[in-house]
Amino acid sequence: MTANSLVHSKLVCVALNDKAQLAALDATFHQDPYKKPPTQPVLYYKPRNTWSQEGAEVEWARDFDGNPVAAMVVGASLGVVIGKTTCRVSPQEALSHVGGYTVVADYSLPEQNYYRPDIKGKCLDTSAPVGPKIIPAAEIANPDALSISITVNGSVKSVFKLSQMQRSVAELISIISSIMTLQPGEVIAVGFAGNRVPVAKGDKVAASIEGIGTLTNTLGGA
């Protein structure tokens, strides 16, 4: 179902933007079929059926037979909310196109590999809460200095400093705006810790960025 969402039109996520994850995968990248690491950002979409909001229940996924899946994981990212039409901007001017910042959580099936587009694992209904609100860009001096944490049932499971991103917020806006024109209200989830956090039915998950907010959701199916 399409829940209320802060997102307008498009939620695009950047995969493989954690330097530590890229280093860990380096040997794999040098095997077939690529024989080298990605030279451009690896992007994926969370389509409208995934969009959700602060406080909403995230459905526990089911397999093709309708049975509950064995495992789900969560990642969290700074959400960059585009403020005006953005096409082929330079990194230097990129941040002036940001309207605000928020938190994006990405619930998914555990990733099998890094090759084929994982639509099945990433496009689960209600799997992309965004919020709780949008903080105006003017209030955030340096988005790359932020840090994002994930807490499950009160225990900290992941802390990711955005300074550990392979590409900065400004670089990503520049590159993505050269691939597609971005419109106001569209959201870019700029980077996730390489290690996604396992979650279980009924878990309460909080994704938090100081100065931006805490996005809290509960897994369904308990």
Added chain:
Amino acid sequence: MTANSLVHSKLVCVALNDKAQLAALDATFHQDPYKKPPTQPVLYYKPRNTWSQEGAEVEWARDFDGNPVAAMVVGASLGVVIGKTTCRVSPQEALSHVGGYTVVADYSLPEQNYYRPDIKGKCLDTSAPVGPKIIPAAEIANPDALSISITVNGSVKSVFKLSQMQRSVAELISIISSIMTLQPGEVIAVGFAGNRVPVAKGDKVAASIEGIGTLTNTLGGA
């Protein structure tokens, strides 16, 4: 830019649904990293910035430096327009969820490989015209019996019988609705001929399905 479009909320395309293409790629599929052909439909999105309409100019793509790309290709598909909320329907009931049919053209960069999600090549601004109109589902007895042709500057370049699809329209709706809930107005491009058609700046391209319509667009940049 976001042109007017018949699409509501989502345009999802099915790749690798041409039996002849699958047969031709069989040896490749058995190499690393998969060692077997895909077991589920391979999907990709055309996001909102790609949506366009009958008669519109399709922008000639530019590279990261802003220079015109050397080559573009086009494919065309039957577009299945969802008529009501569709979640985990069986193949038997799937067609009763279709509101109508239309034509989808997919302009892109030539595909480099079949592994990494090709966001850069598929998400070009204005690269997904849909139309010219939606034909009510009741008027189409058997969508899998249709045939789609692509004409460039008046010469037929591709003819694809939907009976050559690996998975039928009903099967695809069933499977995709098990991955994500589909909403009215969302469009599925169910399958393209494996060989995309090369196009040049200024070409006039017509994608046509008898009984559904002819979608005509011109490449820009001439």
